[in-house]
Amino acid sequence: MFEYIVRRLAFSVVTLVGMTVLIFLMIHLIPGDPVDVMTRGEADEATKQMIRKDLGLDQPLFLQYLTYMGHLIRGDLGRSLRTHQPVSLEVLRRAGATVELALFGMLISILIAVPVGILSATRPYSFVDYASMVASVLGLSMPVFWLGILLMLLLSIQFPIFPALGRGEPLFSSVRLLLGGQVAPLADSLRHLFLPAATLGFFNVGFIARMTRSCMLEVLNQDYVRTARSKGLPERIVIYKHALRNALIPIVTVVGMQFGFLLGGAVLTESVFAWPGLGRFIVESILTRDYPFIQGGLLFFGTAFLIVNLLTDCLYGLINPQVRYE
Amino acid sequence: MLSRSLRFLLIVIGCSVIAGWTTTGIAAPSSSVLQVGWGADPTTLDPAFQVDTPSGCVIRHVMDTLVDLDPSDLTVKPLLAKSWKLLDDKTYRFSLREGVTFQDGPPFNAEAVKYSLERYIAPETRSPRAWYLDCIDKIRAIDDHTVEISLKYPFGPFLAHLTYFGAAIVSPKSARESGLKGFGSQPVGTGPFRFKEWKRGEEVSLTRNESYWGKASTLKEIRFKAITETSTRTIALETGEIDMALDLFAHDADRLKKLPGINVMTSPNLRTVFIAMNTKAKPFDDPRVREAVHLATDTEGLVKTLFGEYALVPSGVMPSFLAGGKKFPKEYDIKKAKDLLAKAGYPDGFKTELWTCVGRYYQDKESAIFVANQLEKVGIQASVKVFEFAAYMKALVDRKYTGMVLGGWGSATGDADQYLFPNFHSSQASGNRNMANYSNAEVDRLIELARRTADRGSRLKAYQRALEIIEEDHPWVPLYIPTQVFALKNYVKGFVPRLNEVVLVDSVSLGN
Numbered sequence: 001m002f003e004y005i006v007r008r009l010a011f012s013v014v015t016l017v018g019m020t021v022l023i024f025l026m027i028h029l030i031p032g033d034p035v036d037v038m039t040r041g042e043a044d045e046a047t048k049q050m051i052r053k054d055l056g057l058d059q060p061l062f063l064q065y066l067t068y069m070g071h072l073i074r075g076d077l078g079r080s081l082r083t084h085q086p087v088s089l090e091v092l093r094r095a096g097a098t099v100e101l102a103l104f105g106m107l108i109s110i111l112i113a114v115p116v117g118i119l120s121a122t123r124p125y126s127f128v129d130y131a132s133m134v135a136s137v138l139g140l141s142m143p144v145f146w147l148g149i150l151l152m153l154l155l156s157i158q159f160p161i162f163p164a165l166g167r168g169e170p171l172f173s174s175v176r177l178l179l180g181g182q183v184a185p186l187a188d189s190l191r192h193l194f195l196p197a198a199t200l201g202f203f204n205v206g207f208i209a210r211m212t213r214s215c216m217l218e219v220l221n222q223d224y225v226r227t228a229r230s231k232g233l234p235e236r237i238v239i240y241k242h243a244l245r246n247a248l249i250p251i252v253t254v255v256g257m258q259f260g261f262l263l264g265g266a267v268l269t270e271s272v273f274a275w276p277g278l279g280r281f282i283v284e285s286i287l288t289r290d291y292p293f294i295q296g297g298l299l300f301f302g303t304a305f306l307i308v309n310l311l312t313d314c315l316y317g318l319i320n321p322q323v324r325y326e
Numbered sequence: 327m328l329s330r331s332l333r334f335l336l337i338v339i340g341c342s343v344i345a346g347w348t349t350t351g352i353a354a355p356s357s358s359v360l361q362v363g364w365g366a367d368p369t370t371l372d373p374a375f376q377v378d379t380p381s382g383c384v385i386r387h388v389m390d391t392l393v394d395l396d397p398s399d400l401t402v403k404p405l406l407a408k409s410w411k412l413l414d415d416k417t418y419r420f421s422l423r424e425g426v427t428f429q430d431g432p433p434f435n436a437e438a439v440k441y442s443l444e445r446y447i448a449p450e451t452r453s454p455r456a457w458y459l460d461c462i463d464k465i466r467a468i469d470d471h472t473v474e475i476s477l478k479y480p481f482g483p484f485l486a487h488l489t490y491f492g493a494a495i496v497s498p499k500s501a502r503e504s505g506l507k508g509f510g511s512q513p514v515g516t517g518p519f520r521f522k523e524w525k526r527g528e529e530v531s532l533t534r535n536e537s538y539w540g541k542a543s544t545l546k547e548i549r550f551k552a553i554t555e556t557s558t559r560t561i562a563l564e565t566g567e568i569d570m571a572l573d574l575f576a577h578d579a580d581r582l583k584k585l586p587g588i589n590v591m592t593s594p595n596l597r598t599v600f601i602a603m604n605t606k607a608k609p610f611d612d613p614r615v616r617e618a619v620h621l622a623t624d625t626e627g628l629v630k631t632l633f634g635e636y637a638l639v640p641s642g643v644m645p646s647f648l649a650g651g652k653k654f655p656k657e658y659d660i661k662k663a664k665d666l667l668a669k670a671g672y673p674d675g676f677k678t679e680l681w682t683c684v685g686r687y688y689q690d691k692e693s694a695i696f697v698a699n700q701l702e703k704v705g706i707q708a709s710v711k712v713f714e715f716a717a718y719m720k721a722l723v724d725r726k727y728t729g730m731v732l733g734g735w736g737s738a739t740g741d742a743d744q745y746l747f748p749n750f751h752s753s754q755a756s757g758n759r760n761m762a763n764y765s766n767a768e769v770d771r772l773i774e775l776a777r778r779t780a781d782r783g784s785r786l787k788a789y790q791r792a793l794e795i796i797e798e799d800h801p802w803v804p805l806y807i808p809t810q811v812f813a814l815k816n817y818v819k820g821f822v823p824r825l826n827e828v829v830l831v832d833s834v835s836l837g838n
Binding site for chain 1: 507526552553554555562567715722
């Protein structure tokens, strides 16, 4: 298992290097000049050339790439062209916000979707089954943007339960404060998290519920389930201990993949709820051609996605002891 | 009775609702903290690098300029400079206010003015807007409270340019300590508020400067929150998470007007959104063609359809309420347009392109499409090409357009020169200036004349004459002057909107 992880990590590094080349080429090939954006096209050519020289943008692409990689190896992701702050700090801070949102979104999805899927599978073709599958499709097809605003209107204005926007206390620090005896910061974090996480989560409920339903249906028809039932085991044990465990692998795959996408694709939700996440800032930095930030941000997403994939694969081994990695 | 899964589901939902409800509800408005929601976060708080309005607005709360613009008539008023006189047509002597200190301690004096302005225009600073003050030749600190600025040439709009954000006076001590790269995140000045914290992309917070030289604000703290989605911004206003919402659009205004407890304010603007025709390329090098395009565009219809009451129909290339402005009637005559095109040799019209940005100005793309549709009636097939912001900037810098391009221009200084010179002087055809590549020797002469004198009367006359010539030449089709829309909670009092889009809230009070 250990060698497997090491090998996977080694391949991940290769993938990431390939990613940096692709990203670098892409951002330099699209039309638009960061210096024009920074100066709003108002500075004269001489000033712009000086700015380009300061930022190293006048070098040939190949040299720029090598310089970037040289710094990257030492952990220096450069400075944002817009804010002049170190990219690593900016990316990590916003990545924290995105990870929080993605985690909670996924949590909400799983907490709703898995029970719904099981419910549907244990009462196939019943009203409950049809109702929950229709609801899942609704979740899949509702535009995130629209749902977010709807939830805001309902749960921030009509029934003022949650704040409409923004991030509360970062979860990490509020958990730390909780251990110190303060509950209020954690409540603040959760209150701000709920609406955006629910918006994000609704979409995935559809995927996961349907996957759970079909996997469970398949498993519930197996012989060993019939054996377990005929042994007289309580239904609860049959479903959760015997059936679900065997149905989990495809579900875990979907969850893992979706989590990876959530990390990178929460842009719309982040925009609607003014959530200071990485997705939104990457979009802004693409619009302003903030090259170092684009590269740093996308590198983070790539790394996160690869790690999530690796963890998902390792999880298989835990769920199903028959899965072995050479 | 309920299955295990169903029970579990209900428990989960119940917990979440309770978790939300048990904590304190939406915060009641504080009597001394003003929360302002706008559409974009500042990019820097260093006046030398400011290029966008949010940055400028925050800068003007933390720092003062030597002189300021009166919000109602845009005349120059004293601020850090008590008074001034012209020693000759190129030399200004300013008498500075006494007893003013910077927020980091040292006193405000002539040396600080010299340092600030020189820092702004120094080539090493690479300020993109240093051209605002490139008329300055030398700055001398005569004594602690007297500073003398000599210009390279007589420059009429000089005082108006000193009201610009870039000319804000920075604390030399902090600027030297933070350096050019750091001051933008730690600004220090003499203004009514001091910088507290900046959560980039989220909010900037300022606290009241207790040692401010002027009238103290009743606000203890101001928080400027960046909320990019307008719907979210209006919802935040309703829930009370912000007290003021800026950068709103027509449809938001209509909805908000109907809600209790919210006051919608509007203010005209010095910005015009226009279509510039490339006067150096066929067929727009022929003034008859340009006049035809002008006549074929129903500006009133455009404003009514796309903006309702939230934009003005321009009466010329420059808003007439800017000093030196003049009202020109807008003609809409399709037949006349067709005749002109026929005379110019295009009886069946011609094909061209209309380049536009998207999202930079409210309804920019939609206006371009509207105009393109109208031009079809006279046979002009204008295909609309939409560019996102950076590509749009590049298109302007590269000047590859041969047809029409949509653009906008405002006057941050409230002076006609800052409107006419960059857009109609032949030397300015680069970047986002003089998009029409317009060149007229008489207009050049008049603009230069108005620049070279400080006599208000002769300046205004020169501008009016220049506008008359430009109006005959039709390098632009002015489309609309967007109205600024603000929504405030009823308890926010004393807000005065400004024509140059600068938002200053130091005079605001929260009366509960």
